[in-house]
Amino acid sequence: MIDFKKIHVKKSNSSHINSIYLISKSNIKNSWSIESFNDDFNNIFSEYFSLMYENKIIGFISIWVIIDEVTITNISIHNEYKGIGLSNYLMDYLINNYDNYTILLEVRESNKIAINLYKKFKFKEIGRRNNYYKFPSEDAIIMKKF
Ligand SMILES: CC(C)(COP(=O)(O)OP(=O)(O)OC[C@H]1O[C@@H](n2cnc3c(N)ncnc32)[C@H](O)[C@@H]1OP(=O)(O)O)[C@@H](O)C(=O)NCCC(=O)NCCS
Numbered sequence: 001m002i003d004f005k006k007i008h009v010k011k012s013n014s015s016h017i018n019s020i021y022l023i024s025k026s027n028i029k030n031s032w033s034i035e036s037f038n039d040d041f042n043n044i045f046s047e048y049f050s051l052m053y054e055n056k057i058i059g060f061i062s063i064w065v066i067i068d069e070v071t072i073t074n075i076s077i078h079n080e081y082k083g084i085g086l087s088n089y090l091m092d093y094l095i096n097n098y099d100n101y102t103i104l105l106e107v108r109e110s111n112k113i114a115i116n117l118y119k120k121f122k123f124k125e126i127g128r129r130n131n132y133y134k135f136p137s138e139d140a141i142i143m144k145k146f
Contacts, residue, residue: 002053002081002084006053006054007051007052007053007086007089008051008052008089009049009050009051009052009089009090009093010049010050010052011047011048011049011050012041012048012049012050012060014038014041016048016050016057016060017034017037017038017041017048018034019050019057020037020048020050020057020060020062020076021033021034021037023057023058023059023060023076023077023078024037024060024074024076026078026079027076027077027079028076029135030133030134030135032074040062040073043064045064045065045066046062046063046064046065046073047062047063047064047065048060048061048062049061049062049090049093049094051077051086051089051090053081057078058077058078058080058081058086059075059076059077059078059081059086059087059090060074060075060076060090061074061075061090061091061093061094062074062075063094063098065098065101068100068101068102069101069102069103069104070094070098070101070102070103070104071103071104071105071106072094072103072104072105075087075090075091075114075117087117091117091121095121095145102144102145103123103144103145104142104143104144104145105118105123105142105143106129106132106140106141106142106143107140107141107143108133108138108139108140108141109128109138109139109140109141110138115141115143118143121145122145122146123143123144123145123146124143124144124146125141125142125143126142126143126144127141127142128140128141128142129142
């Protein structure tokens, strides 16, 4: 059992990207490559936040911030730490720090766990992109925080 008092969220730095990539790769079949993560990390619109347990990175959330709009581009929790409430730390952190922004995201329609998480934080479906995802082909649900 982990000690929740030792969990915190902090802005990621470039040395976190390899761990972030490994977490994403273990979770998502068509995860971004390490090059894509590095490019995105260096994009002026991107922000990355790491979920830390002691000195270990056990999850992350990444966003694009464009004017008054935030788009969640990724959220992922290390397999060993799933299902114990840790994604709430990342969502709370994001919502508290970007409370004056419109917050949007896209999610595979089959990703019921993520959809449940987003609904819990008052995201609602506002649209769809047909066959937006590949391998397998699937609709993207566009969600907005209300
Ligand atoms: C989605 C993800 C970030 C959730 O992280 P997590 O730390 O395991 O989730 P938590 O334990 O914090 O649970 C938060 C909420 O998610 C939902 N959830 C979590 N596990 C679930 C499960 N097995 N079944 C259904 N809903 C679930 C619930 O709404 C839960 O809230 P509740 O416990 O109050 O019911 C994690 O499953 C993950 O990394 N998935 C792979 C990457 C991914 O798909 N990211 C989303 C891309 S759009």
